[in-house]
Amino acid sequence: MDTFQRAMRSCAHKVEGVLDSLLPPDDGPEGRLMEALRYAALGGGKRVRPFLTLASAAMFNVEESHALRVAAAIEMVHCYSLVHDDLPAMDDDAVRRGRATVHIQFDEATAILAGDALLTQAFEVLADAATHPDAAVRVELVGALAKAAGAFGMVGGQMLDLLAGDRDLALSEITRLQRMKTGMLIAVACEAGGIIGKATEGARHMLHAYAHDLGLAFQIADDLLDVEGDAETVGKKTGKDAQRGKATFVSALGVSRAREQAEMLSRQAVGHLDVFGEKAELLRKLADYVVVRGS
Amino acid sequence: MDTFQRAMRSCAHKVEGVLDSLLPPDDGPEGRLMEALRYAALGGGKRVRPFLTLASAAMFNVEESHALRVAAAIEMVHCYSLVHDDLPAMDDDAVRRGRATVHIQFDEATAILAGDALLTQAFEVLADAATHPDAAVRVELVGALAKAAGAFGMVGGQMLDLLAGDRDLALSEITRLQRMKTGMLIAVACEAGGIIGKATEGARHMLHAYAHDLGLAFQIADDLLDVEGDAETVGKKTGKDAQRGKATFVSALGVSRAREQAEMLSRQAVGHLDVFGEKAELLRKLADYVVVRGS
Numbered sequence: 001m002d003t004f005q006r007a008m009r010s011c012a013h014k015v016e017g018v019l020d021s022l023l024p025p026d027d028g029p030e031g032r033l034m035e036a037l038r039y040a041a042l043g044g045g046k047r048v049r050p051f052l053t054l055a056s057a058a059m060f061n062v063e064e065s066h067a068l069r070v071a072a073a074i075e076m077v078h079c080y081s082l083v084h085d086d087l088p089a090m091d092d093d094a095v096r097r098g099r100a101t102v103h104i105q106f107d108e109a110t111a112i113l114a115g116d117a118l119l120t121q122a123f124e125v126l127a128d129a130a131t132h133p134d135a136a137v138r139v140e141l142v143g144a145l146a147k148a149a150g151a152f153g154m155v156g157g158q159m160l161d162l163l164a165g166d167r168d169l170a171l172s173e174i175t176r177l178q179r180m181k182t183g184m185l186i187a188v189a190c191e192a193g194g195i196i197g198k199a200t201e202g203a204r205h206m207l208h209a210y211a212h213d214l215g216l217a218f219q220i221a222d223d224l225l226d227v228e229g230d231a232e233t234v235g236k237k238t239g240k241d242a243q244r245g246k247a248t249f250v251s252a253l254g255v256s257r258a259r260e261q262a263e264m265l266s267r268q269a270v271g272h273l274d275v276f277g278e279k280a281e282l283l284r285k286l287a288d289y290v291v292v293r294g295s
Numbered sequence: 296m297d298t299f300q301r302a303m304r305s306c307a308h309k310v311e312g313v314l315d316s317l318l319p320p321d322d323g324p325e326g327r328l329m330e331a332l333r334y335a336a337l338g339g340g341k342r343v344r345p346f347l348t349l350a351s352a353a354m355f356n357v358e359e360s361h362a363l364r365v366a367a368a369i370e371m372v373h374c375y376s377l378v379h380d381d382l383p384a385m386d387d388d389a390v391r392r393g394r395a396t397v398h399i400q401f402d403e404a405t406a407i408l409a410g411d412a413l414l415t416q417a418f419e420v421l422a423d424a425a426t427h428p429d430a431a432v433r434v435e436l437v438g439a440l441a442k443a444a445g446a447f448g449m450v451g452g453q454m455l456d457l458l459a460g461d462r463d464l465a466l467s468e469i470t471r472l473q474r475m476k477t478g479m480l481i482a483v484a485c486e487a488g489g490i491i492g493k494a495t496e497g498a499r500h501m502l503h504a505y506a507h508d509l510g511l512a513f514q515i516a517d518d519l520l521d522v523e524g525d526a527e528t529v530g531k532k533t534g535k536d537a538q539r540g541k542a543t544f545v546s547a548l549g550v551s552r553a554r555e556q557a558e559m560l561s562r563q564a565v566g567h568l569d570v571f572g573e574k575a576e577l578l579r580k581l582a583d584y585v586v587v588r589g590s
Contacts, residue, residue: 024446029468033446033454084411089403108384109457112407113450116379119411120445123418127438135431142437143422150415151319151328155408159328162404173324 004285011054011071012047014064018072022125036106036114037121041079044097044235046295048218048286049074049189055282056190056207060197067196069131070141073122074189077145080118081154081185083111090162098235119149132196140195148184157181166245171252175216178249182222183215190214190283206272210283213269218290220262223248225295227255234295262291299580306349306366307342309359313367317420331401331409332416336374339392339530341590343513343581344369344484350577351485351502355492364426365436365491368417369484372440375413376449376480378406385457393530414444427491435490443479452476461540466547470511473544477517478510485509485578501567505578508564513585515557518543520590522550529590557586 001009019041026035050071057067086093086101087108094104103111125131126141147153157180164177190211194204225234226241227250241248250258269287273280296304314336321330345366352362381388381396382403389399398406420426421436442448452475459472485506489499520529521536522545536543545553564582568575 029471030446030451030454030458032458033451037446084407087404087407089407109382110454112379112382112384113454113457116410116414117446117450119414120441120450123437124441124445127434127441135434139422139430139434139437142418142434146415146419146422149411150419151325151332151412155412155415156325156328159325159405159408162408163325163327176324 004282004289007055007282007285008046008051008289011051012045014054014068015047015050015071015075016042018068019075022069022072022121032106032110033113033117036102036110037117039105040083040102040114041076041118044099045075045079046293047071047075048290049078049186051286052186052189052211052214052283053192055286056193057196058193058282059276059279060193060199060203062193062197066132067193069125069128070192070196071189073125073131073141074145074185074192076118076122076125077149077154078185080115080122081149081158083115083118085158087111090158093236095236098232137196137198141192144188144191144195148188153180153184154182157184164247167247169247169252171249174247174249174252178216178219179212182219183212186215186218187211203275206275210269210272210287213265213272214287214290217262217265217269217287220249220258220265221291221293223250224255224258224262225293226250229294259291266291299577299584302350302577303341303346303584306346307340309349309363310342310345310366310370311337313363314370317364317367317416327401327405328408328412331397331405332412334400335378335397335409336371336413339394340370340374341588342366342370343585344373344481346581347481347484347506347509347578348487350581351488352491353488353577354571354574355488355494355498357488357492361427361491362488364420364423365487366484368420368426368436369440369480369487371413371417371420372444372449373480375410375417376444376453378410378413380453382406385453388531390531393527432491432493436487439483439486439490443483448475448479449477452479459542462542464542464547466544469542469544469547473511473514474507477514478507481510481513482506498570501570505564505567505582508560508567509582509585512557512560512564512582515544515553515560516586516588518545519550519553519557520588521545524589554586561586 023038024034026038053071054067083102085091086096087103093101102114123142126138132138157177160177187208190207191204194207226238229238231238266287270284273283318333319329321333348366349362378397380386381391382398388396397409418437421433427433452472455472482503485502489502521533524533526533561582565579568578
């Protein structure tokens with residue numbers, strides 16, 4: 001296992017620990033809710049967003065305990081969005097990360113509430129003084145996360161996705177949709193390191209540019225996995241997009257141009273990191289990883 | 296119309312205006328989402344929680360524009376919870392405030408997303424510098440609202456409510472459930488005035504005690520309305536609790552003891568306001584109002 005793989009695994013392990021400590025135990029009268037929360041957030045996932053936060057925070061000499069709480073809050077928002085997107089009224093998915101989705105394992109009402117609770121708790125964690133001693137830093141994180149998650153971010157992106165149905169979308173429409181649905185949270189995960197580390201405007205601009213390209217590369221790679229991947233390795237049903245007639249980067253560009261585009265974006269992302277020198281090595285490796293990963 | 300009624304109406308009118316300005320216009324590709332957001336948050340409701348925030352803030356000489364933004368954020372969370380609670384998988388309600396509920400007017404997916412967006416936007420509004428110049432005040436509001444809305448607040452209360460089904464609950468269980476489901480947000484709405492106004496610990500303690508009793512009185516009155524109210528005046532179907540065999544304060548205490556209890560709690564709430572003298576007049580009137588209202 002190389003340095004990058006070790007760093008990814010170490011980050012996933014630490015974030016799992018912080019999530020475990022932040023999520024309430026599954027006892028008490030409302031234990032079923034807590035059980036569903038823990039099921040949704042623990043025990044799986046590549047933890048790409050937390051890795052981005054930890055790797056970017058490390059460039060600005062941030063205390064790791066602070067970065068980990070922020071990373072966990074961002075991951076809670078990611079997990080909430082998966083729970084709600086999987087619901088019967090939305091994408092109606094039964095399998096996620098190789099396990100039954102929350103509404104299958106529990107029921108629909110519990111899944112809706114577990115998602116609501118995860119989203120809410122993310123903001124509670126960010127607002128807590130344990131996350132950073134400076135209230136201005138905490139409130140900036142809240143604002144950035146809320147913006148990325150809201151009507152012009154993840155929620156709006158999911159709405160666009162549902163409205164598109166099996167309609168053909170122009171490449172520009174697909175790009176906007178994916179930027180909202182997945183790109184903005186990836187960008188916040190990366191910029192969060194700069195916010196906690198009180199990085200200069202210039203440095204934050206570069207992080208944003210990196211994350212923008214990375215997010216698109218990540219999504220194109222996701223679309224490619226749905227076409228080329230094997231369900232067991234990917235951890236969810238593959239071939240779904242084509243079956244649903246869903247417009248994706250692959251349906252718009254074809255497999256080989258989509259792959260070229262992802263690789264180009266990955267190189268472009270890396271180009272924004274020059275100012276950070278050696279400190280940005282993990283972020284560079286991540287940009288390589290997202291386009292070659294098998295799940 | 297007396298002073299209190301005028302103040303209630305004026306507050307509702309102002310909050311409507313602020314919500315209108317904060318919610319995105321319903322154009323653009325994701326217009327359907329924005330339309331649902333606006334449908335859920337505008338054009339109705341007594342705006343009791345915003346009134347609490349405005350009336351408590353006024354005791355501490357807070358700038359009204361700040362109090363109004365906080366009131367609007369708290370009302371967004373209230374509206375989100377109604378949208379999600381009305382969903383088919385939850386309470387399955389078709390009418391609210393005399394109109395079709397969001398999932399009936401739009402569809403289920405749009406209702407889930409509109410709720411998610413309202414919840415998220417509440418935090419975005421609180422985090423915005425326009426809400427208060429002091430970041431410490433803003434982040435304290437975020438933390439308090441998230442706590443009241445989360446797994447040990449509204450979401451947990453709704454889970455308990457669903458888990459109870461038609462089972463008989465002890466009075467202590469009903470009290471805990473309602474404290475979580477509706478009481479904590481009412482308490483935050485009231486305490487928010489103290490937070491924005493940087494009130495002393497002592498004053499905030501009294502606001503909390505007032506809001507605690509008020510919240511219970513409010514819920515008992517709600518249960519009474521479901522038994523005694525007329526659907527047209529109440530704005531939603533009545534007699535639902537009994538039909539569902541739901542445990543309420545009225546099923547546990549009977550109508551006349553429930554009414555006595557609500558009135559006692561209302562008087563007790565008023566008792567906590569002595570330290571504020573004449574400044575607390577609107578809050579006193581509100582405590583009278585919640586137990587005599589017809590909707």
